[in-house]
Amino acid sequence: MATHKLLLLPGDGIGIEVMAEVKRVIDWLDTRGVASFAIEEDLVGGAAYDSCGQPISEEAMAKAFAADAILLGAVGGPKWANVPYECRPEAGLLRLRKDLQLFANLRPAVCYPALADASSLKRELVEGLDVLIVRELTGGVYFGEPKTISDLSDGQKRAIDTQVYESYEIERIARVAFELARTRRNKVVSTEKHNVMKTGVLWKQVVSEVHGAEFDDVVLEHQLADSCGMQLVRAPKQFDVIVTDNLFGDILSDVAAMLTGSLGMLPSASLGAVEEVSGRRRALYEPVHGAAPDIAGKGLANPIAMVGSLAMALRYSFGLIEAADRVEAAIAGVLAGGFRTNDIFSEGMTRVGTSGMGDALLAELDKAV
Ligand code: NAD
Ligand code: IPM
Ligand code: MN
Incomplete structure (x- = not known):
């Protein structure tokens, strides 16, 4: 062995x-x-x-x-x-x-049958829940430069974090999400904020391109990240795979955890x-x-x-x-x-x-x- x-x-x-x-x-x-x-x-x-x-x-x-x-x-x-x-x-x-x-x-956020009543949502909303969040983990605002706090001349301070994504980073995480969706219920929701962020515009475009070129058998939907958070709590069973960036993935996965009963799950x-x-x-x-x-x-x-x-x-x-x-x-x-x-x-x-x-x-x- x-x-x-x-x-x-x-x-x-x-x-x-x-x-x-x-x-x-x-x-x-x-x-x-x-x-x-x-x-x-x-x-x-x-x-x-x-x-x-x-x-x-x-x-x-x-x-x-x-x-x-x-x-x-x-x-x-x-x-x-x-x-x-x-x-x-x-x-x-x-x-x-x-x-x-x-x-x-x-x-993966899976609600075990025995725990359906431990969720903060009603049993019927979470029973049978099986969502997979695919979070990009090595890019975005976690690692983008500059990342600084500095003193300004007027006594104020300024903090900067930088959200950066290159297309190859979005392509490879999109592929992972589509491939996993094929082994599950064949649906991907891609989530970003293209209405506010340039990285969101690129994210949506690249995910769509990868989908069209390699995975058009998978159902793809785009949701704005704030709305996705709302949908996760309103009707979580609509989701199969969610693909998203580093920060949104961090937040949405803690939300998804509570659907299963606890962050400890x-x-x-x-x-x-x-x-x-x-x-x-x-x-x-x-x-x-x-x-x-x-x-x-x-x-x-x-x-x-x-x-x-x-x-x-x-x-x-x-x-x-x-x-x-x-x-x-x-x-x-x-x-x-x-x-x-x-x-x-x-x-x-x-x-x-x-x-x-x-x-x-x-x-x-x-x-x-
Ligand atoms: P946390 O996840 O540590 O705790 C949030 C809440 O969930 C707390 O009330 C806690 O008691 C409860 N909880 C978490 N895991 C549990 C478990 N296995 N069983 C029972 N209850 C559980 O988040 P926080 O309090 O915001 O962060 C505390 C520290 O942990 C911070 O320093 C943070 O940066 C760090 N953190 C580390 C990781 C990691 O190592 N991967 C992840 C998240 C937070
Ligand atoms: C997580 C944690 C980490 C993150 C922290 C501890 C750096 O919250 O793994 O979800 O933000 O990625
Ligand atoms: Mn976290």
Whole structure:
């Protein structure tokens, strides 16, 4: 059996807690002979800053380049509110995404049947929901230059962020979205603000061109990003794949998370291009949520988004489809069995903490053997 090189970067806050549970699932897969892993671990975010003065060390970056896949918990927290901007915890994550060229961020929002009542929307609006947000991850306003704050002569200050997209960046993310739509319900909604932004004008034009030239069997609709946010809450089941830029994708995926019951439910995959010679594709898997300082250290975090991210790694990086299905079935199983962390708790259910949810997941995995 091939051994997969996996780098674990727990990060900060609940990142460390949810990573502890995913490690138990990895061990389970390893000891049952379902998959074989060579595991490395390192620091990222505030934890790395405290240790070496940088939000990710050069050694950790080298391990990231050498890994077949990376699992990341979450970064950030109030402890690092006053560190220099370049050293903030989030900069470690952004460097990983940029340097590894992980341009395609897949954020599936699936409402498990057992959780339809945990959503802030009515059951009938979210039951059966399965939306995939395809977020561009290495461009746009996150990385555009100039990005500055300066003092003006009149005592005022000026801050600048720059939204930049080149057509190749839009083309490649559009292709990912159309290809994935073909494996699903064959519909893509592309969202931007061409009514206000030049990057929106280019986005809409390039997505249309890629569609016309290569994917005219897929249904394509364009929606303005503000309206798309409204539609996601009004009638989320109209969506199959949503393709959008870095910032809109960040916001829309947090919105989509609540449709499924909690931010603690949403996994994600950040993928690079398939390398021509090796056929390899760099990849990092992480929950959509952050370090959750309000509940960190209390053993309350929901580890499902993190465990779901491992399932995505099994599927997209290692081609272990059966193992991925098995982990995802275990998630559905514990939810159907009534196990709930605080964020998804409702009357009559069994309340568990982070490790209790881990126990339930392992018990469910055992059942399937
Ligand atoms: P957050 O996602 O950390 O938390 C938002 C809310 O959701 C909080 O109330 C939190 O308790 C809850 N929540 C999140 N994940 C949960 C889980 N697994 N189980 C139960 N509840 C959960 O967002 P925030 O509070 O805006 O940001 C906190 C820090 O995390 C910031 O420093 C931010 O930059 C960082 N952040 C990091 C990532 C990442 O590492 N990928 C993502 C988002 C935010
Ligand atoms: C996310 C997070 C990150 C982002 C932060 C932590 C840099 O919010 O992954 O959704 O904005 O991309
Ligand atoms: Mn976010």
